Amino acid sequence: MATMVDVARRAGVSVATVSHVLNETRPVRPDTRKSVLDAIDELGYTHNTLARSLVTARTRSIGLAVSAISNPYFTEILQGVEAGALEAGYSLLIADPHDDPAHERKVVQLLHERRVDGMIVAPSAEPAELVEYVTKREVPTVFLDRLVGDAHDQVCAENTAPVRQLVEHLADLGHTRIGLIAGLPGLSTTTERVAGYREGLRSRGLPFAPELLAGGNSEAEGAEDATRHLLAAPEPPTAVITANNAMTIGALKALGELGLRVPGDIALACFDDFSWADLFSPRLTVISQPSREIGAAAVQLLLDRLETPARPPRTIRLPCTFIHRTSCGCGE
Numbered sequence: 001m002a003t004m005v006d007v008a009r010r011a012g013v014s015v016a017t018v019s020h021v022l023n024e025t026r027p028v029r030p031d032t033r034k035s036v037l038d039a040i041d042e043l044g045y046t047h048n049t050l051a052r053s054l055v056t057a058r059t060r061s062i063g064l065a066v067s068a069i070s071n072p073y074f075t076e077i078l079q080g081v082e083a084g085a086l087e088a089g090y091s092l093l094i095a096d097p098h099d100d101p102a103h104e105r106k107v108v109q110l111l112h113e114r115r116v117d118g119m120i121v122a123p124s125a126e127p128a129e130l131v132e133y134v135t136k137r138e139v140p141t142v143f144l145d146r147l148v149g150d151a152h153d154q155v156c157a158e159n160t161a162p163v164r165q166l167v168e169h170l171a172d173l174g175h176t177r178i179g180l181i182a183g184l185p186g187l188s189t190t191t192e193r194v195a196g197y198r199e200g201l202r203s204r205g206l207p208f209a210p211e212l213l214a215g216g217n218s219e220a221e222g223a224e225d226a227t228r229h230l231l232a233a234p235e236p237p238t239a240v241i242t243a244n245n246a247m248t249i250g251a252l253k254a255l256g257e258l259g260l261r262v263p264g265d266i267a268l269a270c271f272d273d274f275s276w277a278d279l280f281s282p283r284l285t286v287i288s289q290p291s292r293e294i295g296a297a298a299v300q301l302l303l304d305r306l307e308t309p310a311r312p313p314r315t316i317r318l319p320c321t322f323i324h325r326t327s328c329g330c331g332e
Helices: 004-011 017-021 028-043 049-056 072-087 101-113 128-136 160-172 188-203 220-231 247-258 291-308
Strands: 061-065 091-097 118-121 141-144 153-157 178-182 212-213 239-242 267-270 285-288 315-318 321-323
Touching: 004 017, 004 028, 017 028, 061 072, 061 101, 072 091, 072 291, 091 101, 101 118, 101 128, 101 291, 118 128, 118 291, 141 291, 153 291, 160 178, 160 239, 160 267, 160 285, 160 321, 178 188, 178 220, 212 220, 220 239, 220 247, 239 247, 247 267, 291 315
Parallel strands: 061 091, 061 118, 118 141, 141 153, 153 315, 178 212, 178 239, 239 267, 267 285
Antiparallel strands: 285 321
8 A cells, every 4th residue: 555655656755745745734845745745646545534533634525414315405405514515625424303392302413423523413402412412512403494593603594584475476366364384483594484374474464373383303204194174174275385395295295185276276375495395286386495505504514613713693584586387376
């Protein structure tokens, strides 16, 4: 196996110069750098990052803790995180907290024990133990998708205004009974999307009817039950908004089993786009979140924190996009 000494001999430079090229610890002339990289390629040399971490106290790794990695939304966030981390020369350690506060705390501790340089976490609905752990131990951490207060770096999409836009659009189509299938209680995304729902009703002079707000717990099965509950009301909604993509699937399943056509019998609009939303019949009208951009922004926030540990925490909110298709009742 080739060593750093072998690389130095082949390139005709000192071992220190090879180290500077590999670790980017000092500027190296372009022609010298090319000689070193050519020698590395010819010899098949592999840099010992573990040995480097013992010297620098950095592992060049990031811990990522997000639930439901199979969810297309979080999958796209993961792609954004991975791309940003790779570009910056970091590897990822990934764990799924399952939206369980106790498991979340264990997962974060395990990542910390693996000596990651920092973490990116999508917190659960009860993140108190998690926040206490990273705060007490001064673990550089960025929270994504769900907010935990302004004392930490965090990044998410806008939630309130986009849901308001969906309500106003449905109201402008003539709907006065608009239902919302909301997410897991306690999540900032749920709170903000419910607030957007109520704002939309107020802006169009429609009363808030408690029986038209149902909880789907951010999952397909919960949304199935919520859809049946909404439609069992004495005055059922003529339009429904689902607050995430998993709940959209559950709502569609329940509507199909009830024999209701979208949008002929009931209009549907959704928060979250996904790759096959344009393939449904009807095509789904949605709010699209900038998933990959959220992941990339989280990495940049974390790198900024590692570079300047004492800087004030920042919250970044990214705008969403209204994608107008046909499930709301509009024509092509």
